[in-house]
Amino acid sequence: MSAKPQPHQQRRRTRRLIAAAAGIATVGALIAALPAAAGETKSEAKSKKPGGYNKPSRYQDVQLLSFNDLHGNLEPPSGSSGRVTEVHEDGHTETIDAGGVEYLATHLRQARKGNKYSVTAAGGDMVGASPLISGLFHDEPTIEALNKLDLDVTSVGNHEFDEGAKELRRLQKGGCHPTDGCYVEGKKFKGADFPYLAANVLDEKTKKPILKPYWVWKQNGVKVGFIGVTLEDTPGIVSAEGVKGLKFKDEVETINKYAKLLEKQGVKSVVALIHEGGFPASTAYNYDCDSPGAGDGISGPIVDIAKNITPKVDALVTGHTHTAYACTINDPSGRPRTVTSAASFGRLYTDTTLTYDRRTGDIARTAVDSANHVVTRDVPKAADMTELIKKWNTLAAPIGNRAIGHISADIPATGTESPLGDLIADAQLAHGKELDPETDLALMNPGGIRTGLTFAAKGDEGDGVVTFAEGFAVQPFANTVNLQDFTGAQLVKVLQEQVTGANAASPKVLQVSSGLTYTLDLTKTGADRVVADSVKLNGAAIDPAATYRVATNSFLAGGGDGFTTLGQGTNDVVGSDDLTALEKYLTANSSATNPISPPAADRITVVQ
Known part of the structure; x- marks a missing residue:
């Protein structure tokens, strides 16, 4: 951003203009005839005085670009992970291919x-559960890309703690990986x-935040503070090792504390970056969730959080639920206060206009405007991002391009019971039986399945070929497959x-x-939603007193995702990582001439 001319420079420029205009017209008429300078805002143009001196107007629009x-x-996400739904005025919907950092960079730069x-901000989970091009290198490529995107600030999310x-x-600070090196x-x-x-x-020992709690953006006298938090329940959805030695505090209590501190420092305009979200009533990215009333079109944890955060905070950038909304919640x-989320995977970005009052130092809430925009793929690719992707793909290619199986059609990861979920559970059961032939069943958490498998070729791999990179995108967490004993009642x-x-x-x-x-x-x-007498194994009712050998991933075996009973198993055996189990299953059960078909997803009868 260019520096504002100093007053003495402006005075010299004014004298030159007056001399040049003498005998032609009044200075005021001359200046009135000049067009606004390139990049000049309307408020700046209106405040321009004869001689070109810009006196800042009382109100200054601040552009807040955000994503999560x-x-x-x-790279552009594939399948449904790389699409968004748009609803038109007549009610019909359209599906649009979206995402890819080459396109995100172009859209943000144009905006x-x-x-x-x-200022550009993010709502957490920038890294973690990443495709091979980033995950294989402990997400260094993504940090490099975010630097090139000119991201100004982000909150942490739960996945920022996947590796502790x-x-x-x-x-944050740099340095080569302690194990893998540079x-x-x-x-x-x-x-x-x-x-x-x-x-x-x-930090449980120091009782202090492990990273900065807030950050202040400043530009020509305008100051906006940012406070970043992740969901308090992060320990319930991250491995115990990832959050070891950490304490996660209440989101509202924390934001209110630092908003008060910022006010004492003279910062009255505040944006909260919250890695927790909600669920709009529609999946369309441009759904009007303020209709029929403020907050009526959105539900979920963010609603109560937004209703209780101090009015000192002017806008909320949220995430975690991978949904899209630009709402107001009182x-x-x-x-009313703006609450936004830009779905996930770089498919959308949010453009919010915050009108800053220079007299009060606060945001004029009535003037806040916000909307989500699609990261379409019909714009030129950002050359620097293309170069970055090429560099890291070259390093990953020897590992990622290896074929590990063949499929006959797309195997989606969507639905209450998904075809891919069943396939992964079958793979873990097969691996469990290798470890212990007495293994009876396997259970897989849906959050551990990051994307589906697509039939269409990516690059030159060939239709139906599943590469290691695609398998890694499905299961990137490196959880192990664990065996435990449970009673039927526990099951x-x-x-x-x-x-x-x-x-x-x-x-x-x-x-x-x-x-x-x-x-x-x-x-x-x-x-009662689980009909107890309907639970059967191979057609036989579960015996409450019998012992069953169950395979799960290590995250579930530790009681993750609220499954506390799974943390109480006995006779533990630890196997290979879950991606190895999936690879072995695909290799053993598919070939180019006999590809594996999507499971029917008919094991759970859902009554709605």
Whole structure:
């Protein structure tokens, strides 16, 4: 951004203009005839005085560009993960291919043109659960891409803790990986140019945030503070090792604390970056969730959070739920406040106009405007991002291009019970039987399945070929396959935990291996939604007193995702990582001439 001319420079320029205009017209008439300078805002043009001196107007529009949940998707995501739905005025919907950092960079750069007051922020999960091009290199490629995107600030998300706080600090500060070293000879990883904010993530020993709690953006006298938090329940959805030694505090309490602190420092315009989100009533990215009333079109955790965050905060950039919305939810004083989320994987970005009042130093809430925009693929690719992707793909190619199986059609990961969920559960059951022939069944958490498998070729691999890179995109967490013993009563309780306790409001339906069947009646409430006498294994009712050998990934075996009973198993055996189990299953059960077909996804009978 260009520096504002100093007053003495302006005075010299004024004298030159007056001399040149003498005998032609009055200075005022001359200036009135001149067009606004390139990139000049309307408020700046209106405040221009004879001689070209710009006196800042009282109100200054600040452009806030934001996105969330990129998850290292540098290349355009495939299948449904790379599409958004648009609803038109007549009610019909259209599906648009979207995403890819080459296109995201172009869209953001175009959006910034003509906006001298522009800041770019993100709502967490920039890394973690990433495709091979980033995940194989501990997400260094994504940090490099975000630096090139001119990201100014982001909150942490739960996935920033997949590899623990020490690794997160390395991504922030730089340095080569402690085990893998430097990936490019003679080149040290520089770290993030932008601050990661972790206001509610405390070191258990020091009781202080592990990273900066807030950051202030400044431009020509305009100051906007950013406070970053992740969801308080991060320990429930991240491995115990990833959050070891950390304490996660309440989101509202933390934001209110730092908003008050910022005010004491003279910063009255505040944006909260919150890695927690909601669920709009429509999946269309441009759905008007303020109709018929403020907040009526959105539900989920962010609603209560937004209603309780101090009015000192002027806007909320959110994430985590991978949904799209630009809503207003009333703050505790009853005033509407903007709450946004840009879906996931770089498919959207949000453009919010914050009108800054120079007299009060605060945002004029009534003038806030916000909308989501599609990262379409019909714009030129950003050359610097293309070069970055090429560099890291070259390093990853020897591993990523290896074929590990063949499929006859797309195997999606969507639905209460998904075809890919069943396939992965079957793969883990097969691996479990290798470890112990007495293994009875396998359970897989849906959140551990990051994307589906697509039949169409990517590059020159050939239709139906599943590469290691595609398998890595499906299961990037490197969880192990663990065996444990449970009673039949415990097994039924596990299934009930899908819809009770931590999962009561938003059920997490486990994917099940072949042979396990039951009925999930969503018309009922509580544990009754799992019809107990319908739970059967190979056609036989589950015996509450019998012992069953169950395969799960290590995250579930530790009681993750609210499945506390799965953390109480006995007779543990630890196997290979889950991606190895999937690869071995695909290799053993498919070939170019006999590809594997999508499972029917008929093991769970859902009543709605």
